[in-house]
Amino acid sequence: MALAPTSAYVHVPFCRHRCGYCNFTVSVSADSQAEMYLLALQQELNCIDDIYPVDTLFFGGGTPTHLTVAQLEQLFQTVYERFPPRADAEITIEANPEDIDPNVCNVLKEWGVNRVSLGVQSFSPNKLRQLERYHTAATVDRAVKNLRGFCDNLSLDLIFGAPQETVPEWQRDVESALLRDPQHLSTYGLTYERGTTFWGRRLRGDLPTNDESMERQMFETSIDMLQLRGWNHYEVSNFSQPGFLCRHNQVYWRGEEYFAVGPGAARYVNTQRETNHRSTSTYIKRILSGVSAVQESERLSESERLRERIVLRLRMMEGIPIAKFESQFDCQLATVLGSTLEEFQRRGWWEICDGHLRLTREGLMISDALWPYVLAPQT
Amino acid sequence: MTAMELKYIRNFCIIAHIDHGKSTLADRLLEFTGTVDKRQMKEQVLDDMELERARGITIKARSVAMKYTYKGQEYELNLIDTPGHVDFHYEVSRSFSCCEGALLLVDAFQGVEAQTVANAYAAMEHDLLIVPVINKIDLLHARPDEVLVEMEQSLAIDPADVVRASAKSGIGIEELLSAVIERIPPPTGDVDAPLQAMIFDSHYDSFRGAITYVRMMTGQVRLGQKIRMLRSNKTYEVVELGQFVPQRKPCTVLHAGQVGYLICNIKSLDEVHIGETVGDIREGVSTPLPGYQQPKRMVYCGLYPSDGQDFDELRDALNKLSINDPSFEFQPESSEALGFGFRCGFLGLLHMEIVQQRLEQESDIDLVQTAPNVTYEVLTRSGETIDIHRPQEVPDAGDIEEFRQPIVKVNLVLPTEYIGAAMKLCQDRRGSLTKTEYLSPTRAMLSYHLPLAEVIYDLHDKLKSVTRGFGTMDYEVIGYEPADLVRLDMLVNGNKVDALAIICDRRDADRRGRAVVKKLKAEIERHMFEIAVQAAIGSRVIARETVPAMRKNVTAKCYGGDITRKRKLWAKQREGKKRMKSIGQVDIPQKAFMAVLETGETK
Numbered sequence: 001m002a003l004a005p006t007s008a009y010v011h012v013p014f015c016r017h018r019c020g021y022c023n024f025t026v027s028v029s030a031d032s033q034a035e036m037y038l039l040a041l042q043q044e045l046n047c048i049d050d051i052y053p054v055d056t057l058f059f060g061g062g063t064p065t066h067l068t069v070a071q072l073e074q075l076f077q078t079v080y081e082r083f084p085p086r087a088d089a090e091i092t093i094e095a096n097p098e099d100i101d102p103n104v105c106n107v108l109k110e111w112g113v114n115r116v117s118l119g120v121q122s123f124s125p126n127k128l129r130q131l132e133r134y135h136t137a138a139t140v141d142r143a144v145k146n147l148r149g150f151c152d153n154l155s156l157d158l159i160f161g162a163p164q165e166t167v168p169e170w171q172r173d174v175e176s177a178l179l180r181d182p183q184h185l186s187t188y189g190l191t192y193e194r195g196t197t198f199w200g201r202r203l204r205g206d207l208p209t210n211d212e213s214m215e216r217q218m219f220e221t222s223i224d225m226l227q228l229r230g231w232n233h234y235e236v237s238n239f240s241q242p243g244f245l246c247r248h249n250q251v252y253w254r255g256e257e258y259f260a261v262g263p264g265a266a267r268y269v270n271t272q273r274e275t276n277h278r279s280t281s282t283y284i285k286r287i288l289s290g291v292s293a294v295q296e297s298e299r300l301s302e303s304e305r306l307r308e309r310i311v312l313r314l315r316m317m318e319g320i321p322i323a324k325f326e327s328q329f330d331c332q333l334a335t336v337l338g339s340t341l342e343e344f345q346r347r348g349w350w351e352i353c354d355g356h357l358r359l360t361r362e363g364l365m366i367s368d369a370l371w372p373y374v375l376a377p378q379t
Numbered sequence: 380m381t382a383m384e385l386k387y388i389r390n391f392c393i394i395a396h397i398d399h400g401k402s403t404l405a406d407r408l409l410e411f412t413g414t415v416d417k418r419q420m421k422e423q424v425l426d427d428m429e430l431e432r433a434r435g436i437t438i439k440a441r442s443v444a445m446k447y448t449y450k451g452q453e454y455e456l457n458l459i460d461t462p463g464h465v466d467f468h469y470e471v472s473r474s475f476s477c478c479e480g481a482l483l484l485v486d487a488f489q490g491v492e493a494q495t496v497a498n499a500y501a502a503m504e505h506d507l508l509i510v511p512v513i514n515k516i517d518l519l520h521a522r523p524d525e526v527l528v529e530m531e532q533s534l535a536i537d538p539a540d541v542v543r544a545s546a547k548s549g550i551g552i553e554e555l556l557s558a559v560i561e562r563i564p565p566p567t568g569d570v571d572a573p574l575q576a577m578i579f580d581s582h583y584d585s586f587r588g589a590i591t592y593v594r595m596m597t598g599q600v601r602l603g604q605k606i607r608m609l610r611s612n613k614t615y616e617v618v619e620l621g622q623f624v625p626q627r628k629p630c631t632v633l634h635a636g637q638v639g640y641l642i643c644n645i646k647s648l649d650e651v652h653i654g655e656t657v658g659d660i661r662e663g664v665s666t667p668l669p670g671y672q673q674p675k676r677m678v679y680c681g682l683y684p685s686d687g688q689d690f691d692e693l694r695d696a697l698n699k700l701s702i703n704d705p706s707f708e709f710q711p712e713s714s715e716a717l718g719f720g721f722r723c724g725f726l727g728l729l730h731m732e733i734v735q736q737r738l739e740q741e742s743d744i745d746l747v748q749t750a751p752n753v754t755y756e757v758l759t760r761s762g763e764t765i766d767i768h769r770p771q772e773v774p775d776a777g778d779i780e781e782f783r784q785p786i787v788k789v790n791l792v793l794p795t796e797y798i799g800a801a802m803k804l805c806q807d808r809r810g811s812l813t814k815t816e817y818l819s820p821t822r823a824m825l826s827y828h829l830p831l832a833e834v835i836y837d838l839h840d841k842l843k844s845v846t847r848g849f850g851t852m853d854y855e856v857i858g859y860e861p862a863d864l865v866r867l868d869m870l871v872n873g874n875k876v877d878a879l880a881i882i883c884d885r886r887d888a889d890r891r892g893r894a895v896v897k898k899l900k901a902e903i904e905r906h907m908f909e910i911a912v913q914a915a916i917g918s919r920v921i922a923r924e925t926v927p928a929m930r931k932n933v934t935a936k937c938y939g940g941d942i943t944r945k946r947k948l949w950a951k952q953r954e955g956k957k958r959m960k961s962i963g964q965v966d967i968p969q970k971a972f973m974a975v976l977e978t979g980e981t982k
Binding site: 191213216249258265267268349364366367 | 905907908930931932933934935936937938939940942943946952
C-alpha cells in the first residue's frame with residue numbers, strides 16, 4: 001500500500017456572481033445554502049477512514065472568502081479535524097479582492113492561512129468590465145494592504161487575451177501586478193468553455209476574439225518580462241519569486257496523490273481518480289442522505305499513470321529529470337515515447353538539457369498538440 | 380378464367396413531378412376502393428422504407444391490387460407505384476411495361492414541371508393511355524385554368540380530358556376511378572398461351588427469400604408449378620403466389636393481364652434479374668421478353684471506412700444493400716490517402732445520397748466519402764476505349780487520343796421572369812440551348828445540352844436558388860462527346876492525394892484549382908507545422924495556398940480537477956487523428972474530400 005496523500009483540496013462553491021468566462025462549480029444566489037454545504041462537508045469528511053496530517057491544504061472555489069466569518073471559522077474547524085496541517089504546512093486560500101476586510105483577515109490569520117491567491121484578473125477598468133468583474137485597482141490595493149498584515153506569500157491571478165485586449169494593455173497589467181510586490185503570479189489565457197455565457201456569446205459572434213498570434217505574443221511577453229526580473233516560470237501559467245513556488249499545485253503536476261472534498265472536487269487517492277458531483281445542491285442532497293457524492297471515478301493502468309505523469313511534468317518548465325524519473329518509475333523514456341522522443345527533438349518542440357527532458361519555448365506554445373502523441377502509444 | 384374476364388382488369392401507374400401528390404393519391408385510391416380501411420390508413424401506405432417516408436419520395440416500385448365495383452361489375456385495378464426522381468428513370472420505364480395506362484398528376488398551383496414533361500413523354504413512348512389529372516384543386520392558390528393551358532401547350536392534352544381532383548380531401552376520386560375503367564384499355568394476352576411473365580422488381584425477405592414482382596403477359600402460373608427463368612435458364616418451384624393488397628395475399632393462380640408476386644425459394648436476389656422472363660419449365664416453349672436495358676451508373680464515388688478495421692463490415696453492408704438495389708454497384712479499391720475502400724457506382728446524385736444514408740442508418744460505420752465524379756471515356760492512342768470511373772485512372776496526356784464526357788439533355792421548366800438567370804447558369808456550365816418553349820404566357824421550358832459533370836454537382840440547387848424555388852429540372856443522358864479535359868491533382872505538402880484529384884475542362888482548371896486549394900486551406904486545421912496545398916496539372920503547379928503552423932495551443936489551467944478531463948481530451952484527439960486518416964503527418968478531415976466540388980464561381 002502506497003503512502004497516504006499529504007495534500008488536501010477543499011472546494012467552496014460560492015461566489016458573488018458568476019463571471020462570463022467561468023465554468024467552475026459555483027453557486028451565486030443561495031447564501032442559505034452555505035449552511036447546508038458546511039453540514040454536508042462535515043459529513044463527507046467524517047466518512048474518511050482516518051485522520052491525515054497534511055503538508056499542503058488548499059481552499060479553492062468559487063470564492064472561499066465569500067463565506068461569513070462564522071462560516072469560515074466552521075470551515076477551518078471541520079477541515080482541520082480530518083486534515084490537521086503539519087507545522088510547516090502551506091495553507092492556501094483563494095480570495096476575491098472585494099471580500100478581504102480586516103475581519104476576514106483576522107480569521108485567516110487565526111487559522112494559520114499562510115498563502116493567499118487573489119483573483120485580481122486585471123487592473124484595467126475596461127478589461128475588468130469585459131470580464132464581468134466588479135472590483136477596481138483600488139479594491140485590490142485595499143485587499144493587498146489587509147493581507148500583508150499576516151501573509152508574506154501572496155499570489156495574484158491575471159487573465160490575458162480578454163476581448164479586444166492589446167499587447168501593451170497586457171504589459172501594463174503585468175507591470176501593475178508587479179508594483180503590488182506579490183511572491184507569485186498566475187497568468188491565464190482566457191479560454192472559452194462550454195456552459196459559460198462567453199461560450200454562447202462567441203458562438204453567436206457577439207464577442208470579438210483575438211487571434212492566435214496575438215495571444216501568443218501576450219503569453220510570450222509576460223514570460224519574457226517576468227524572467228527578465230528574475231522570476232521563475234515554473235509551470236505553463238505560473239511564476240514565482242525564488243522560493244515561492246506553490247507546493248500544493250506541484251503535487252498535482254508531479255502526478256502525486258491528494259485528498260479532495262466539496263462539490264466538483266477531484267481527488268486522487270490510492271491510484272484512483274474520483275470527481276464529486278458538480279452541482280452544489282446535488283452534492284448536499286446526496287451526502288446528507290448518506291449517498292456518495294462521487295460522480296466519476298477511474299483507476300488508471302500503470303502505463304496510463306506513467307504517460308499522464310510525463311505530460312504533467314513536462315508542463316512544468318523544469319521538465320523531467322530523466323535519470324531520477326526512470327529509476328523512480330522503473331521505465332525508459334525512450335521506450336515509452338518511442339520515435340516521438342526523437343521526432344519532437346528534431347522539430348525543436350522539446351530538448352534534453354542538463355539531464356532533463358523539457359519543452360522548448362516553441363513546444364510550450366503548441367504543447368496541447370504534443371500531448372496526444374505522448375498519451376497514446378505510437379502505432 | 381377466360382379471356383373475357385381480362386376486360387375487368389386495369390393496370391396503371393401514377394406519374395407526377397415530386398410533391399405533386401402521387402403518394403397521397405395512391406393512399407386515397409386504396410381507401411376509396413376499400414383496399415385499406417380508414418382505420419389502418421397511414422400516410423404513404425406504399426412507401427415502407429423508412430427513408431422513403433422521411434424524405435417523402437418513392438424509391439422502389441410497388442404494386443397493389445384493388446377491387447372496385449363499377450356499374451355493378453367488379454374490376455381488378457392494379458396500381459404500380461413508381462419512383463418519380465430522374466435517377467430512377469429506369470424503374471419508371473420498368474413499371475410502364477406493366478401498365479396500359481398512366482394517371483398524369485399535375486399540381487393545380489405548381490403546374491407543369493420538368494419531371495411532369497419527362498415522365499409524360501416516357502409514358503407516351505410506351506404507348507400508355509394517359510389520364511390527365513389536376514390535383515390539389517381545392518388549394519387556396521390553385522390556378523387550374525392556367526395549368527390546363529400549360530398541359531395543353533406542353534403535352535397536347537385536351538383540357539376536356541382532365542379530371543379535377545384533390546387527393547388530400549378526396550375530391551374527384553370516384554370520377555378518376557371511372558376514367559381509369561372507361562379510358563384505360565384492359566390488358567391483352569392469351570390466357571391459354573404458354574406462360575410468359577415479366578419480373579419488374581423484387582425485394583428480399585429474410586424468411587421467404589426473394590419475392591419477385593411480376594406482370595403476367597400470357598398464360599398462367601399456379602401454386603406448386605415448376606417454372607424456368609428464361610435468361611438465367613434456372614428452374615424453380617412456385618411455393619407461393621398472390622397479389623399485394625397492399626400486404627401479400629396468396630392465391631392459387633395468376634393469369635395473363637394480372638400483376639402479382641411469386642415466391643420460388645430463391646435464396647439470393649443475385650439470381651433475380653429485373654426484366655427477366657418467367658416461362659414454362661419445358662425449354663423452348665415460352666419466348667423471352669425483350670427485357671430492360673441495364674441502367675448505366677453515371678456517378679461514381681469512393682466510400683471508405685474511417686477506421687480501416689471496418690473494411691469487412693463495410694463490404695457486408697454494401698452487399699446487403701445491393702441485394703435490394705441491383706442498380707448500385709461497388710468494387711474494392713485502394714487509395715494512398717484513404718486506405719482500403721470501395722468505388723461505388725450510382726444512377727445519379729440522389730441515388731448516391733440515398734445509398735449513403737441507408738448505409739449510415741442500417742450499419743454503424745463511420746464513412747469517408749470522396750467527391751462524386753461522372754464516368755468519362757478515353758480513346759487511347761492505341762485505339763482502345765476505356766471507361767474512367769475515377770480521376771486516378773486517367774492515362775498520361777500523351778496516351779490520350781480523345782477524352783470524352785457524358786452529355787445530358789436537360790429540361791428546365793420555370794416562370795418566364797427567371798429565364799435570363801437560368802440561361803446564364805447553363806451557359807456558365809458550357810451548355811448549348813436546343814429549344815425554348817412557352818408553356819403559357821408565364822412559364823417556359825428551356826432545353827439544354829450540358830456536360831453531366833456540370834449538372835450533377837449543384838445545378839439543381841443553383842437552379843432553385845436563381846428561380847426562388849420555382850424552377851424544376853430533369854435530365855437524361857444522350858451520349859458522349861469529346862472535350863478538352865484534364866486531370867487536376869491536389870498536393871498536400873508535396874504529396875499527391877489521390878482521392879482529391881478531379882477531372883475538369885482545361886479552361887476551368889485555373890479557376891477550379893484556385894477554388895479547391897482555398898477550400899482545402901479552410902478545411903485543414905492548423906498543424907504543428909506549415910502545410911502547402913497545391914493544385915497541379917501534370918508537373919505544373921497552378922495554384923497554391925499555405926496553412927500556417929499553429930501559433931498557440933496550450934491549456935492554461937491543469938489543476939487537480941482538470942487533469943482527468945484534459946487527459947481524456949488529449950488522448951481522444953490522437954484517436955481522432957487516426958480516424959481522419961493521416962497523410963504523412965497531415966490530417967485531412969473528411970469534409971475536405973468534398974472540397975474538390977468547389978467550382979470557384981462567385982456566389
